[in-house]
Amino acid sequence: MNKTIIININSIVFHIEEDAYDMLRTYMIDIKKHFGHSVDSKEILLDIENRIAEMFTDKIQSGKKEVINSQDVEEVITQMGRVSDFEMDEDTAGAQAEQAAAADTTFQVGKKLMRDSDDKVLGGVCAGLGHYFGIESRWVRLLFALLFLFAGTGILFYVILWIIMPLAVTRVDKMEMRGEAPNIQNFKKNFEEEMGSIRENFSGAGANVNRGVRSAGNVIGNILIVFVKIIGLLFAFSIGLTLLGLLIAVIVMALGVSSINNDGIIEGFNFISQKDTPWAFIAAGLSTAIPLIGIFYLIIRILFNRRPMNNYLAVGLLVIFLVSAGASTYYTAEVARDFKERSIITQEQAIGEFDTYYLRLNNSREIKVSDNVDKKNTIRLNFKNNDLMKVRMDDISINFEQIDSLAKPYIKYEYAAKGKNYKVATLRASNIDYKTAIDSNQIAFDSHFDLLNEELYRDQEVTITLFIPVGKKIVLDNSIRWKVRNVPFDTCYPEDSYDIKQTVWKMTERGINCAIMPVVLDEEIEETETGDVIISEHNDTRIKIDSSGISIQTNKNK
Amino acid sequence: MIAENTQTQMRKGILEYCILSIISRGEIYASDIISELKKAQLLVVEGTLYPLLTRLKNNGLLSYIWKESTSGPPRKYYEITQEGLDVLEKLDITWRELNFAVEISLAGRKSTDIKN
Incomplete structure (x- = not known):
């Protein structure tokens, strides 16, 4: 008498004996571990699972039995091949990646901040943060929703995190995201979780709803990305314009200052001596322009996934910036000292x-x-x-x-x-x-x-x-x-x-x-509300015309 | 070890060539590809095929369609794409060149030296 377990492989239900199940599980874990580093791992595993399901179906139909036993599993494994058989024909790259990951295991401490594609509403940022801080993702989502109410800071924060955090693609990524060492126990755990989620996914209409939500999330996500790109582009554009203006200003100032002065049209900037003026302007212009160039390049890099700046260029710009900033400081200090x-x-x-x-x-x-x-x-x-x-x-x-x-x-x-x-x-x-x-x-x-x-x-x-x-x-x-x-x-x-x-x-x-005291010659005539006309109300004399005639008052008390 | 490496390298290239050739004949199910390859004694286990097919598919050389099956889950039927055909054409030329090279190289050796 054997205990039977019911398993579900890609929505097909099989009865399997307990020892056969253990064998199958170990085998699947091995396979998962083997393909874990490949980006295509999910698809490959699905193909293999599909094939296994098919082979089981064949066995049940041909053998006129209902339960898969360990012999069946063994036959399937022999046909499919063990991980050690794969390695013979595998990509050397894959093997190398596995070795690298194995080396990683020993040094792997802590978690990686990554976006979780398995538990996402928009970009998986909240889920990733949840993994990183060991909080359930729903609380992170709630926090972001609350932050959104404060002048929309939540959105900005979310978008920035979305840009910064990489997506956990491979199984190893996901384990690192959860802070699990990519060893066999965790692969086992991971596998079981996934089997669980497959069962859930195929358990009915829920799956479709879930997919619908995810694709809606993707659409919103894509719109957000476009939106952010547009804002970034506008920002880069305005910086670009500023740079252009600065460049023109520096050129005009550096080359033209003295000539403008001679024409007598624009008063010179005579804080600094004539011969130093062009240099001071170039220094001031460069020390302002180079950080702007840096920001500009950074935005372009983030938006269009461009490579980092050439090292020589970056170092060159840094040196020019330091020199021009130093020169600007020198001129400022020189001028300030001259006021001592x-x-x-x-x-x-x-x-x-x-x-x-x-x-x-x-x-x-x-x-x-x-x-x-x-x-x-x-x-x-x-x-x-x-x-x-x-x-x-x-x-x-x-x-x-x-x-x-x-x-x-x-x-x-x-x-x-x-x-x-x-x-x-x-x-x-x-x-x-x-x-x-x-x-x-x-x-x-x-x-x-x-x-x-x-x-x-x-x-x-x-x-x-x-x-x-x-x-x-x-x-x-x-x-x-x-x-x-x-x-x-x-x-x-x-x-x-x-x-x-x-x-x-x-x-x-x-x-x-x-x-x-000068005499005010033109006396103001003002009309009061009662229709009285006061011609002059100066110091101590008051001339007034009203219904009773003209009156002149002289203040003798003063 | 060195022999193994060389064997793996040789087999890998030829395996891809053969897979493309088999699929170029028309849409085909993965396990049929496997039985063909087994007949040719190129492939020992099925597990090796899936990563290869996925990679070829992701490189745009293959595409697949789902077909309902009488037993078990729906099956993936693979087809070659135009890009795959182009690659296959190039591989044909390379194979002829290699074949020629091998023939020339082996012709110098006595037939008894080569064990079957």
């Missing part, structure tokens, strides 16, 4: 004694042509040294100080500049070219100053202080207003009036004070 020390040169200029001084600003960037002179000639004269464009520094401030009413008035000029040391700073300060036109009591300050000898911009400033005896009057033209520092303008300007041409001030013991 500050020097001030002071100059005093006496002015004549008058009761009233008229101060205005002379726009030094304006070409003035008098009626009786040929315009063309004058302009040519002015442009002879391109000097008009060089007069561009306008960091000028004007202050007023009171002196004794009997002392002589004078103007003090302070020229300040910065440099890497005091000497350089002083030299720079001496290169400031500032002009004041004094015509008896009319003083015109230039609006801009020049830097002589192609001097670089190093925070140059001109501070002018007028020392005026107490009691003298000063008339400030409106043009000078924004250069004057220590004058309380709001005390001399009526509210909301911008069309005041000049203000009159008087020097007192406590500094400069408004002498005469």
Whole structure:
């Protein structure tokens, strides 16, 4: 009497004796192990199983029996051949792969993060993560679904993982994914699981539904991949455009900076000396462009499965990047260092004694042509040294100080500049070219100053202080207003009036004070809600027209 | 060991050639291929054939169709593709060349030296 086991090979049911089953199982495990490294393993095994099923069917029909016994199994195995027989005719490549895998077994520790194609909804990412962290895949899926609710981060994360994680193709891959050493016990386990799943798959309509879900998953997966590729392509495209722009900018800057400067159209970038400017621009351009090139290439590589960059090229780019980044840093440090020390040169200029001084600003960037002179000639004269464009520094401030009413008035000029040391700073300060036109009591300050000898911009400033005896009057033209520092303008300007041409001030013991409040000439007429018309509501007088007539109120309390 | 290696190499190439030749005659079931090969004493066990057929199929030299069978599961019937025919043509030429080479090489030896 023998115990019989019911097995199912490719949807055909066989009754098999227990010892025959053990023999068959061992044989199938051997075969699975043998073909485990081949990508086609599933198909080969299916063919073999099919054939075995067929041979069993033949045996049952010809022998007029119902149960497969160990002799039948033995015959089938002899016909099919043992693994040792296969090796004779096998691909040497296959044998090598097996040896390599066998060597792997001894060193194999831990798991590999791979996508599980057997338990997938979309790309098998969640299942793979589940295997890796030892969590059931449904919890990983739940986590991703929840993450999706947070601004769709789940999708992004999933897609990135999909790109990164390789698909577990061969049986060995799958075992490594689950963290099982590819040895015989695990092959056995794997085999039994698969037999189980085959039974499940063929147990009815469930199989079709399952397949349907999987193929739907594949379709969504393909759409997602296309979507990601499009986004990546757009990203790469924008980086490409940026690179192109940067390239043009570098070329223009490197080759054209000085010529543009000479034309006087664009003010030069005079933080750095003329001869260094092209190099500084090339260095800055390259140190920005090379990382962008790297990102660009990476995207293209991921999208189109391109090979990694040629080693020489990669190392070359790295060297160029390091050099240009170093040069950029050097230029930046050089410029920063040149702002370390500050020097001030002071100059005093006496002015004549008058009761009233008229101060205005002379726009030094304006070409003035008098009626009786040929315009063309004058302009040519002015442009002879391109000097008009060089007069561009306008960091000028004007202050007023009171002196004794009997002392002589004078103007003090302070020229300040910065440099890497005091000497350089002083030299720079001496290169400031500032002009004041004094015509008896009319003083015109230039609006801009020049830097002589192609001097670089190093925070140059001109501070002018007028020392005026107490009691003298000063008339400030409106043009000078924004250069004057220590004058309380709001005390001399009526509210909301911008069309005041000049203000009159008087020097007192406590500094400069408004002498005469300018009169607002054009009075605004406003209409109140009651229909009253207030013509003027200025300081302490109120002129009002209403239903009772014209009234003039004067506030005497003030 | 060296002899075994050479034997394997020789047999492998010829096995593929023979399989293609057999299939080129018309669609055929795997076990029929096996019985033919057994008759020719080229193949000892069936298990060797399946990986070979799968590989040839994946290389596009063969295709198959499923056919219902009176006994057991549906059977895979193999057919040769146009690509397979092209390859076979090339192999025919190579075989003639090899055959010629072998004949020339063996002609120098006395017929008694070659054991049957």
